[in-house]
Amino acid sequence: MDDATEVPEASRPVTIHMVAASAGVSASTVSRALNFPELVKPGTRERVLETVERLGYQPNRAARSLALGRTASLGLIVPDIANPFFAPFVKVVQARVREANYALFLADTDEDPSTEVELALAMSQQVDGLILCSPRMPGRKLRTIAAKTPVVVANRLSRSVPSIALDFGPGVQQAVAHVHALGHRRCAYLSGPGGSWSNRQRLRAFTAHCESYGIELVVLGPYEPVFSGGYRGADEALAARVTAIFAYNDMVALGVMSRLADRGVRVPDEMSVVGFDDIEVASMTSPPLTTVAIPVDTVAKASAALLLSLLAETTPQRPAAQELATRLVIRNTTGVPKEDRI
């Protein structure tokens, strides 16, 4: 009842013509008053803006897009929104993109490469640019999509498409040096998804650094990169008689710890565990997880910034690629191996 005054007519939205009529000018003038204020006489401008305000006019985005050929929206495609690694990424991208007055379309591929391609192709039509987070699709597809709309790839290095990737080298080197210093000589790597660029890179880094430190590396898996993936990983790592486990990511590491606890294996006394990503919960478990930290927020910010700069610049540059460093965060899941204890 008393809402009658509050709620401004549920009827048709206000168009630029209604504003024009009400202000006694043409639609062109309204458009200019809003988009190029310096082109209209101060008096008129004021009257128009006042009318806009009074009528609560908001330009129709579809009409605007059609005329301008720009949608003022960007797309973000991630493998799994609910994954604690990607959620902060989405959050940061959304915030940056919004700052630049773009709206954000979000889609989740459920970790499926073909869904990924499908979504990217569908989205490429309705956005001004696209951020593909940890894409699993083949490079060829990536290029096809990049040909239709500006694209930035995050968490994967590409030569043909602008990308923000991670250099796992430093973090992995520190992790390997760390367990080596503690006395470990036989470790396991629990692999992530086969098609994943991240997994290949991490595996390669662990292999290389273990080799150079004289650590024997047992590669197990692949496992699903989730909590329960760590169960099997823990069992197989125990069977492989290693003293330390490098997990593909923190979720797997947490699963490993849970499974080890179930089997009565104490961490870090009887088994050391190193995670990857440094997601928020990694510091919240007990014992808190030693893990290779990834600067997610930085990656997200850089991806958004890169896409925005791509859209801003008039002359297309050659694809830029940036690699951000990782580093080891030592907490309490790594220790001296059992045999070496006093």
Add this chain to the structure above:
Amino acid sequence: MDDATEVPEASRPVTIHMVAASAGVSASTVSRALNFPELVKPGTRERVLETVERLGYQPNRAARSLALGRTASLGLIVPDIANPFFAPFVKVVQARVREANYALFLADTDEDPSTEVELALAMSQQVDGLILCSPRMPGRKLRTIAAKTPVVVANRLSRSVPSIALDFGPGVQQAVAHVHALGHRRCAYLSGPGGSWSNRQRLRAFTAHCESYGIELVVLGPYEPVFSGGYRGADEALAARVTAIFAYNDMVALGVMSRLADRGVRVPDEMSVVGFDDIEVASMTSPPLTTVAIPVDTVAKASAALLLSLLAETTPQRPAAQELATRLVIRNTTGVPKEDRI
């Protein structure tokens, strides 16, 4: 180089007129062949569809929206994407909405009610419908927005706007009965954000049930509904000499546990902790958290379904409201209070 055949012209996108010309028909026929196949002669239809395929035509969404007055996209506004409670919500909504061939705009309010209103108003112009997840804005604003576009409110009960809410009663009753049975008689409730509907409801439920079970309830806070919010909460609960803590949500509960561990207070031996929400990590900590579970996926599905049904129906119904039940999940953070031990 060899991409030349793969990558289809980065030039202007294909319009309906190009398809029409290439197929030797008018644009109207192309449009009909795609939208109302039964209206065009099988032979023509086939030729058109084949041409569409060959040229890789995809209708321009902006033009379509303008003509139809529908955008084929929905909006979702959440307080915090990175919050492990909301992330699964977003994921499920995205999936359901996509199934119905809608794209999803996502925005994050950073827990700020005025940002929330601002975003909702901005979005209401460019979507066919809006889901407001755990909105903190006043009911009046909610109604203003609902007048501009179909809206569904999730995690909050409303009389004027269709909503999917939670009935905290059952879960809280079980939680209170549980700690009462264990022997607790003085408990703390760590409040969440003051403006939050959830917090008010939870507080009310705890107050009522503690009263009826003869448990003395100390209300503390409000605290920020995050991990670190639990630090202060833990300290103040200890100072208040309670034997059990009901946290506003799981994140706070985890913060509490961490702080208790730091202060050498053992859970559940010296302090029982009950969380709220049953987010994924609640089962992954040690000890695993006893908590009041919320059917997030169900809420998300129901919200999406409700909005879609609102859009599908021609005659507007009066706002429907649904309440989903909560329940207690007993894990290992609740036990007999210290004094009562053998």
Add this chain to the structure above:
DNA sequence: CGTCGTCATGCAATCGATTGCACAACCTGC
């Protein structure tokens, strides 16, 4: 005081798709 230039504004076309209406071709039945 006349001419020219500048400034402010309006007209009309445009973006790409949809759709009411008109028309042509064909079919049916008497």
Add this chain to the structure above:
DNA sequence: GCAGGTTGTGCAATCGATTGCATGACGACG
């Protein structure tokens, strides 16, 4: 063989905003 129907297609208007071009008003300058 012709009226009345049905079916398939095209024309042109429409959605709402932007923008190149034209026009009218006004001021400056000689």
